[in-house]
Amino acid sequence: MDKPRVVAISQARMTxxxxxxxVLMPAAGRPLLAHHLxxxxxxxxxxxxxxxxxxxxADDPVVECAQALGIAVFRGDEQDVLDRFAGAAALVGADLVVRVTADCPLIDxxxxxxxxxxFHDGQPLDYLSIDSNRYPxxxxxxxFPRRLLDEAAAKAADPAEREHVTPYIYNRPDRFRLGSALxxxxxxxxxxxxxCVDEPADYKLVRRMLETLLPANPGFGWQDCCKLLRDHPEWVDINRSVRQKTLH
Structure with a gap:
């Protein structure tokens, strides 16, 4: 059996x-999108x-940023993100799709x-994720497999499933094999x-982290981010109001 082609697809838009x-706001001399990609x-x-x-x-500059890094681009409907992902996966010939979002410039x-x-190890799975409640x-x-992305794109009718791409899979544990989140x-x-960068306070924190970490350690990981915040506990307050708002 041929090795499956694994492709990461990230979504980004200016609006x-x-x-x-x-996604094009600067940090350490480069757009956040460039750091992410x-x-x-x-x-x-x-x-x-x-x-x-x-x-x-409006998204032409996003395309230009990605292409300057040698990253392939697919352009599709703004609101139907599920269809956009399916089109991207087909264009690049993915067998397995890793979905991420471009507002995560510190992705590890x-x-x-x-x-x-x-996902490759152990029992066959249809879906696996990183636990966003346990990790930052x-x-x-x-x-997840592209075949399920194609099925979702063909069958999903709920607007939330079209917007958020994967609920069609993870909300159907009776149909699909869901792994325990990492x-x-x-x-x-x-x-x-x-x-993640959703509001000005998020950007202020992430920009400060990037500009502190990159000069000394360009290959930093998420634990290095945690250490930085332990060394600068006052930085934790920068986007505290945003964190508290998202909990309610």
Whole structure:
């Protein structure tokens, strides 16, 4: 049996309602999207990386950023993200899809690689994810076969399933083989961290982290991020209000 082709597909657009243009905001001299894509591309076990964006002219700069890094791009419907992912997966010839979002510039390639390895090991699975309640937010990733993405794109009728891509799979445990989400080996310290960029306070924190970590350790991982925040406990307060808001 041929080895399945594993491709990471990340979604990005300029028209975020809470922080428009966030993916191209600068940090350490480069757009957040460039940090995200370059880190993602270092993931062990990946055969390719693709960016899925929209056909809107506003997203032309997103396309240019990705293409400058040698990342393939698929452009599709802004609202039907599920169909956009299915089109991207077909274009790149993926057998297994790793889904991530471009508002995660601190994504950890080693952790995504662990997700891919875990999906291959043991009993056959249809879906596996990183537990975003146990890891800091902003490290999120999920993996599933393209055939299920195609099925979801053909059959999903709920608007939430079209927007969020994978609920069609993980909300049907009676039909699909769902693996136990990956959790850290030990509790995260500091706890309750949020490293995805949705609001200005998130951007302020993540930019500060990138500009501190990159000069000394370009290949930093998520544990290095935790250590940085332990060394600078006052930084934890930067986006505390956003974290508290998302809990309610």
């Amino acid at each position: 975020s309602s809470r922080l428009p243009g966030k 370059e880190r993602l591309a270092r993931t062990p076990g990946l055969d390719g990386v693709m960016l899925a964006t929209t056909v809107n002219a 390639p080693a952790l995504v690689g662990r997700l891919i390895a875990a 937010r902003g490290l999120d990733a999920e993996i 959790v850290p080996d030990r509790p995260v310290d500091p706890v309750d961290q949020r490293w």
